[in-house]
Amino acid sequence: MMRASSIFLLSAWVTALFQAQAPAPAPTPPPQAAAPAPAPAPAAQGRGRQGSPASIRPPQSASAQTFTPEQIRAGQVLFSSQCGFCHGRDAMGGETGPDLTRSQVVAEDVKGDKIGPIVHSGRPEKGMPAFNVSPADILNLVAYINEQKRKAASNEGNRRTVDVADLQTGNAQSGEQYFNGAGGCAKCHSPTGDLAGLATRLQGLQLLQRMLYPSGGGRAGRGRPPYAPTVTVTPPGAPAVTGRLSYRDEFTIALTDEAGWYRSWPVSKVKFTVDDKLEGHAALLPKYTDDDMHNVLAYLQTLK
Numbered sequence: 001m002m003r004a005s006s007i008f009l010l011s012a013w014v015t016a017l018f019q020a021q022a023p024a025p026a027p028t029p030p031p032q033a034a035a036p037a038p039a040p041a042p043a044a045q046g047r048g049r050q051g052s053p054a055s056i057r058p059p060q061s062a063s064a065q066t067f068t069p070e071q072i073r074a075g076q077v078l079f080s081s082q083c084g085f086c087h088g089r090d091a092m093g094g095e096t097g098p099d100l101t102r103s104q105v106v107a108e109d110v111k112g113d114k115i116g117p118i119v120h121s122g123r124p125e126k127g128m129p130a131f132n133v134s135p136a137d138i139l140n141l142v143a144y145i146n147e148q149k150r151k152a153a154s155n156e157g158n159r160r161t162v163d164v165a166d167l168q169t170g171n172a173q174s175g176e177q178y179f180n181g182a183g184g185c186a187k188c189h190s191p192t193g194d195l196a197g198l199a200t201r202l203q204g205l206q207l208l209q210r211m212l213y214p215s216g217g218g219r220a221g222r223g224r225p226p227y228a229p230t231v232t233v234t235p236p237g238a239p240a241v242t243g244r245l246s247y248r249d250e251f252t253i254a255l256t257d258e259a260g261w262y263r264s265w266p267v268s269k270v271k272f273t274v275d276d277k278l279e280g281h282a283a284l285l286p287k288y289t290d291d292d293m294h295n296v297l298a299y300l301q302t303l304k
Contacts, residue, residue: 058153059107067143075144078137081286082249085213086128089285091148094213096127100145101152112138115145129247129254167204167297175299178292185296188280191303198303208297212288214281229276231255233265245274 080089086097093099100106109115116138122130133141179185189195202210229245233253243255246262253272254264265272 058101058149059104061146061149062108063110065111065142065146067139067146071140071143072147074137075140075142075147077286078133079141079144082131082133083141084285085282089212091145092152101149106145106149109142112142115142129249129252131249132251167208167294170291170294170296170298172295172298172302174291175295175297178296179299183284183292183296184280188277195300195303199301200304203301207300208293211297211300212281212285212293214278229274229278231272231274233263233270233272235265235270245276248274 079087079091083091083097084094086094087100088094088097091100105114105118112135116135118128119131119133119138119141122128179189199207230242231245231248231253232240232242233255234240241255241257241263243257243263245254246256247254247264251267252264253267253270254262256262
Protein backbone atom coordinates (compact mmCIF):
# COMPACT_ATOMS: atom_id res chain seq x y z
CA MET A 1 0.00 0.00 0.00
CA MET A 2 2.75 2.38 0.99
CA ARG A 3 4.87 1.33 -2.00
CA ALA A 4 2.00 1.84 -4.46
CA SER A 5 1.39 5.37 -3.12
CA SER A 6 5.08 6.24 -3.49
CA ILE A 7 5.15 5.02 -7.10
CA PHE A 8 2.05 7.06 -7.92
CA LEU A 9 3.52 10.22 -6.36
CA LEU A 10 6.85 9.70 -8.18
CA SER A 11 5.05 9.23 -11.52
CA ALA A 12 3.01 12.36 -10.98
CA TRP A 13 6.15 14.35 -10.07
CA VAL A 14 8.07 13.21 -13.20
CA THR A 15 5.11 14.04 -15.43
CA ALA A 16 4.85 17.50 -13.90
CA LEU A 17 8.59 18.02 -14.34
CA PHE A 18 8.56 17.20 -18.09
CA GLN A 19 5.47 19.37 -18.64
CA ALA A 20 7.22 22.26 -16.92
CA GLN A 21 10.34 21.85 -19.10
CA ALA A 22 8.55 21.33 -22.44
CA PRO A 23 8.30 24.53 -24.51
CA ALA A 24 4.87 26.07 -24.66
CA PRO A 25 3.25 25.86 -28.11
CA ALA A 26 3.54 29.09 -30.09
CA PRO A 27 0.33 31.10 -30.02
CA THR A 28 -1.58 31.25 -33.27
CA PRO A 29 -1.13 34.73 -34.69
CA PRO A 30 -4.27 36.72 -35.37
CA PRO A 31 -5.26 36.95 -39.02
CA GLN A 32 -3.67 39.87 -40.82
CA ALA A 33 -4.82 41.83 -43.82
CA ALA A 34 -2.96 41.10 -47.01
CA ALA A 35 -0.06 43.41 -47.62
CA PRO A 36 -0.86 46.08 -50.19
CA ALA A 37 0.57 45.51 -53.66
CA PRO A 38 3.63 47.59 -54.36
CA ALA A 39 2.98 50.75 -56.33
CA PRO A 40 3.84 50.39 -60.01
CA ALA A 41 7.12 51.86 -61.06
CA PRO A 42 6.77 55.26 -62.69
CA ALA A 43 6.59 55.18 -66.44
CA ALA A 44 9.75 55.99 -68.28
CA GLN A 45 9.86 59.61 -69.22
CA GLY A 46 11.35 61.07 -72.33
CA ARG A 47 12.73 64.51 -72.67
CA GLY A 48 9.23 65.85 -73.23
CA ARG A 49 5.82 64.79 -72.02
CA GLN A 50 5.41 61.87 -69.66
CA GLY A 51 4.11 58.82 -71.45
CA SER A 52 4.78 60.37 -74.87
CA PRO A 53 4.71 57.85 -77.74
CA ALA A 54 8.18 59.12 -78.61
CA SER A 55 9.48 57.51 -75.40
CA ILE A 56 8.41 54.05 -76.60
CA ARG A 57 10.84 52.17 -78.79
CA PRO A 58 9.47 50.45 -81.91
CA PRO A 59 8.48 46.83 -81.17
CA GLN A 60 10.84 44.06 -82.24
CA SER A 61 10.01 42.58 -85.65
CA ALA A 62 8.81 38.98 -85.59
CA SER A 63 11.24 37.97 -88.30
CA ALA A 64 14.22 39.45 -90.12
CA GLN A 65 13.29 40.58 -93.63
CA THR A 66 15.43 41.93 -96.43
CA PHE A 67 14.33 44.12 -99.32
CA THR A 68 16.12 45.52 -102.34
CA PRO A 69 16.91 49.23 -102.63
CA GLU A 70 14.61 49.31 -105.67
CA GLN A 71 11.68 47.99 -103.61
CA ILE A 72 12.31 50.56 -100.89
CA ARG A 73 12.48 53.45 -103.38
CA ALA A 74 9.34 52.30 -105.19
CA GLY A 75 7.57 51.91 -101.84
CA GLN A 76 8.60 55.42 -100.80
CA VAL A 77 7.04 56.97 -103.91
CA LEU A 78 3.82 54.98 -103.48
CA PHE A 79 3.64 55.62 -99.74
CA SER A 80 4.13 59.37 -100.17
CA SER A 81 1.33 59.63 -102.72
CA GLN A 82 -1.17 57.21 -101.20
CA CYS A 83 -0.45 57.04 -97.47
CA GLY A 84 1.75 59.98 -96.50
CA PHE A 85 -1.01 62.53 -96.00
CA CYS A 86 -2.44 60.45 -93.15
CA HIS A 87 0.62 58.56 -91.84
CA GLY A 88 3.28 61.17 -92.64
CA ARG A 89 5.84 60.95 -95.42
CA ASP A 90 8.20 59.09 -93.08
CA ALA A 91 5.49 56.67 -91.82
CA MET A 92 5.90 58.08 -88.29
CA GLY A 93 2.39 59.44 -87.93
CA GLY A 94 0.39 62.13 -89.68
CA GLU A 95 -2.85 64.03 -89.74
CA THR A 96 -5.12 61.15 -88.87
CA GLY A 97 -2.98 58.01 -89.22
CA PRO A 98 -0.84 56.45 -86.49
CA ASP A 99 2.91 56.01 -86.40
CA LEU A 100 3.52 52.83 -88.41
CA THR A 101 7.09 52.39 -87.15
CA ARG A 102 5.60 51.61 -83.72
CA SER A 103 2.72 49.48 -85.01
CA GLN A 104 2.43 45.94 -83.65
CA VAL A 105 0.84 44.89 -86.95
CA VAL A 106 3.94 46.05 -88.81
CA ALA A 107 6.18 44.27 -86.31
CA GLU A 108 4.31 40.99 -86.86
CA ASP A 109 3.97 41.34 -90.64
CA VAL A 110 5.93 39.04 -92.95
CA LYS A 111 6.15 40.20 -96.58
CA GLY A 112 2.72 41.84 -96.41
CA ASP A 113 0.69 38.98 -94.89
CA LYS A 114 -0.89 41.36 -92.35
CA ILE A 115 -0.44 44.76 -93.96
CA GLY A 116 -1.85 43.64 -97.32
CA PRO A 117 -5.34 42.65 -96.07
CA ILE A 118 -5.64 45.92 -94.14
CA VAL A 119 -4.68 47.97 -97.20
CA HIS A 120 -7.16 46.06 -99.40
CA SER A 121 -10.12 46.16 -96.98
CA GLY A 122 -9.36 49.38 -95.11
CA ARG A 123 -10.46 50.23 -91.61
CA PRO A 124 -13.65 52.25 -92.08
CA GLU A 125 -14.25 52.51 -88.32
CA LYS A 126 -10.93 54.37 -88.04
CA GLY A 127 -11.36 56.45 -91.17
CA MET A 128 -9.02 54.40 -93.38
CA PRO A 129 -10.45 53.64 -96.83
CA ALA A 130 -9.73 50.53 -98.88
CA PHE A 131 -7.04 50.70 -101.58
CA ASN A 132 -6.77 48.65 -104.76
CA VAL A 133 -3.04 47.86 -104.70
CA SER A 134 -1.22 45.10 -106.57
CA PRO A 135 0.76 42.41 -104.67
CA ALA A 136 4.01 43.88 -106.01
CA ASP A 137 3.09 47.33 -104.72
CA ILE A 138 2.10 45.87 -101.34
CA LEU A 139 5.56 44.36 -101.08
CA ASN A 140 7.13 47.71 -102.00
CA LEU A 141 5.06 49.46 -99.33
CA VAL A 142 6.14 46.87 -96.77
CA ALA A 143 9.77 47.37 -97.81
CA TYR A 144 9.58 51.13 -97.26
CA ILE A 145 7.69 50.88 -93.95
CA ASN A 146 10.20 48.34 -92.63
CA GLU A 147 13.08 50.58 -93.69
CA GLN A 148 11.53 53.49 -91.78
CA LYS A 149 10.97 51.20 -88.78
CA ARG A 150 14.65 50.25 -88.87
CA LYS A 151 15.66 53.91 -88.95
CA ALA A 152 13.33 54.78 -86.07
CA ALA A 153 14.76 51.97 -83.95
CA SER A 154 18.31 53.16 -84.63
CA ASN A 155 17.68 56.75 -83.54
CA GLU A 156 19.84 57.51 -80.52
CA GLY A 157 17.65 58.10 -77.49
CA ASN A 158 14.62 57.43 -79.70
CA ARG A 159 14.74 61.08 -80.69
CA ARG A 160 11.67 62.47 -82.43
CA THR A 161 12.12 66.21 -81.93
CA VAL A 162 14.12 68.56 -84.11
CA ASP A 163 15.99 71.67 -83.08
CA VAL A 164 15.62 74.80 -85.22
CA ALA A 165 19.34 74.60 -86.06
CA ASP A 166 18.82 71.11 -87.55
CA LEU A 167 16.70 72.62 -90.33
CA GLN A 168 19.04 75.44 -91.33
CA THR A 169 20.36 73.66 -94.42
CA GLY A 170 18.36 75.31 -97.20
CA ASN A 171 19.07 78.18 -99.56
CA ALA A 172 16.53 80.99 -99.25
CA GLN A 173 17.16 82.32 -102.75
CA SER A 174 16.58 78.90 -104.33
CA GLY A 175 13.50 78.51 -102.14
CA GLU A 176 12.08 81.81 -103.39
CA GLN A 177 12.61 80.68 -106.99
CA TYR A 178 10.81 77.38 -106.29
CA PHE A 179 8.02 79.26 -104.47
CA ASN A 180 7.40 81.53 -107.45
CA GLY A 181 8.15 78.91 -110.11
CA ALA A 182 8.07 75.09 -110.09
CA GLY A 183 6.27 74.79 -106.77
CA GLY A 184 3.40 77.04 -107.83
CA CYS A 185 3.09 78.38 -104.28
CA ALA A 186 2.68 82.00 -105.44
CA LYS A 187 -0.60 81.10 -107.13
CA CYS A 188 -2.27 80.93 -103.71
CA HIS A 189 0.12 82.67 -101.29
CA SER A 190 1.78 86.03 -101.03
CA PRO A 191 4.81 87.00 -98.89
CA THR A 192 3.23 90.42 -98.32
CA GLY A 193 -0.27 89.04 -97.86
CA ASP A 194 -1.30 85.85 -96.04
CA LEU A 195 2.32 84.89 -95.32
CA ALA A 196 3.44 88.28 -94.01
CA GLY A 197 5.17 87.82 -90.65
CA LEU A 198 4.91 84.03 -90.93
CA ALA A 199 8.39 83.40 -89.48
CA THR A 200 7.52 85.37 -86.35
CA ARG A 201 4.55 83.07 -85.68
CA LEU A 202 6.05 79.68 -86.63
CA GLN A 203 9.63 78.45 -86.46
CA GLY A 204 11.64 75.29 -87.08
CA LEU A 205 9.78 72.01 -87.23
CA GLN A 206 6.43 73.68 -86.55
CA LEU A 207 6.85 75.83 -89.66
CA LEU A 208 7.95 72.83 -91.75
CA GLN A 209 4.93 70.81 -90.57
CA ARG A 210 2.54 73.63 -91.43
CA MET A 211 4.12 73.91 -94.87
CA LEU A 212 3.76 70.19 -95.60
CA TYR A 213 0.52 69.38 -93.74
CA PRO A 214 -1.46 72.64 -93.41
CA SER A 215 -4.84 71.02 -92.76
CA GLY A 216 -4.08 69.86 -89.22
CA GLY A 217 -1.36 72.05 -87.77
CA GLY A 218 1.47 69.61 -88.52
CA ARG A 219 2.29 65.95 -88.88
CA ALA A 220 1.28 65.28 -85.26
CA GLY A 221 -2.28 66.11 -86.22
CA ARG A 222 -2.83 68.80 -83.59
CA GLY A 223 -5.27 71.60 -84.20
CA ARG A 224 -8.42 71.88 -86.26
CA PRO A 225 -8.42 72.00 -90.05
CA PRO A 226 -9.15 75.58 -91.15
CA TYR A 227 -11.98 74.36 -93.34
CA ALA A 228 -13.46 71.21 -94.83
CA PRO A 229 -13.03 70.56 -98.58
CA THR A 230 -16.31 70.14 -100.42
CA VAL A 231 -17.26 68.23 -103.55
CA THR A 232 -20.21 68.36 -105.91
CA VAL A 233 -21.04 65.06 -107.61
CA THR A 234 -23.42 64.78 -110.56
CA PRO A 235 -24.56 61.19 -111.23
CA PRO A 236 -25.97 60.39 -114.70
CA GLY A 237 -29.64 61.33 -114.92
CA ALA A 238 -29.78 62.53 -111.32
CA PRO A 239 -29.45 65.86 -109.52
CA ALA A 240 -26.08 67.03 -108.25
CA VAL A 241 -25.15 66.27 -104.65
CA THR A 242 -22.85 68.52 -102.62
CA GLY A 243 -21.20 67.65 -99.33
CA ARG A 244 -17.97 67.42 -97.38
CA LEU A 245 -15.29 65.46 -99.23
CA SER A 246 -14.82 62.18 -97.35
CA TYR A 247 -12.64 60.14 -99.69
CA ARG A 248 -11.05 60.39 -103.09
CA ASP A 249 -8.71 58.24 -105.17
CA GLU A 250 -8.43 57.29 -108.84
CA PHE A 251 -11.37 54.90 -108.50
CA THR A 252 -13.79 56.38 -105.97
CA ILE A 253 -15.20 59.72 -104.93
CA ALA A 254 -17.19 59.97 -101.68
CA LEU A 255 -18.84 62.69 -99.62
CA THR A 256 -20.87 63.17 -96.47
CA ASP A 257 -24.06 65.08 -97.25
CA GLU A 258 -25.90 67.63 -95.09
CA ALA A 259 -27.92 64.86 -93.44
CA GLY A 260 -24.75 63.06 -92.39
CA TRP A 261 -25.03 60.22 -94.92
CA TYR A 262 -21.85 58.84 -96.48
CA ARG A 263 -22.27 58.45 -100.24
CA SER A 264 -19.75 57.19 -102.80
CA TRP A 265 -19.56 56.70 -106.58
CA PRO A 266 -17.08 55.26 -109.11
CA VAL A 267 -15.25 58.24 -110.61
CA SER A 268 -15.75 56.79 -114.10
CA LYS A 269 -19.54 56.97 -113.71
CA VAL A 270 -20.03 60.54 -112.49
CA LYS A 271 -18.90 64.12 -112.97
CA PHE A 272 -17.53 65.92 -109.93
CA THR A 273 -15.89 69.15 -108.87
CA VAL A 274 -13.74 69.40 -105.76
CA ASP A 275 -13.24 72.66 -103.87
CA ASP A 276 -10.07 72.01 -101.85
CA LYS A 277 -7.82 74.98 -101.15
CA LEU A 278 -5.10 72.68 -99.81
CA GLU A 279 -5.02 70.30 -102.77
CA GLY A 280 -1.83 71.94 -104.02
CA HIS A 281 -0.01 70.99 -100.79
CA ALA A 282 -1.06 67.36 -101.13
CA ALA A 283 0.01 67.30 -104.78
CA LEU A 284 3.49 68.54 -103.86
CA LEU A 285 4.18 65.86 -101.25
CA PRO A 286 5.37 63.15 -103.67
CA LYS A 287 7.27 65.74 -105.79
CA TYR A 288 9.37 67.52 -103.18
CA THR A 289 13.05 66.69 -103.03
CA ASP A 290 14.87 67.22 -99.75
CA ASP A 291 16.56 70.28 -101.26
CA ASP A 292 13.22 71.73 -102.41
CA MET A 293 11.73 71.25 -98.97
CA HIS A 294 14.59 72.88 -97.05
CA ASN A 295 15.03 75.66 -99.61
CA VAL A 296 11.39 76.69 -99.37
CA LEU A 297 11.60 76.48 -95.59
CA ALA A 298 14.67 78.74 -95.63
CA TYR A 299 12.74 81.25 -97.75
CA LEU A 300 9.70 81.15 -95.48
CA GLN A 301 11.97 81.84 -92.50
CA THR A 302 12.84 85.19 -94.06
CA LEU A 303 9.20 86.34 -93.97
CA LYS A 304 9.29 88.28 -90.68
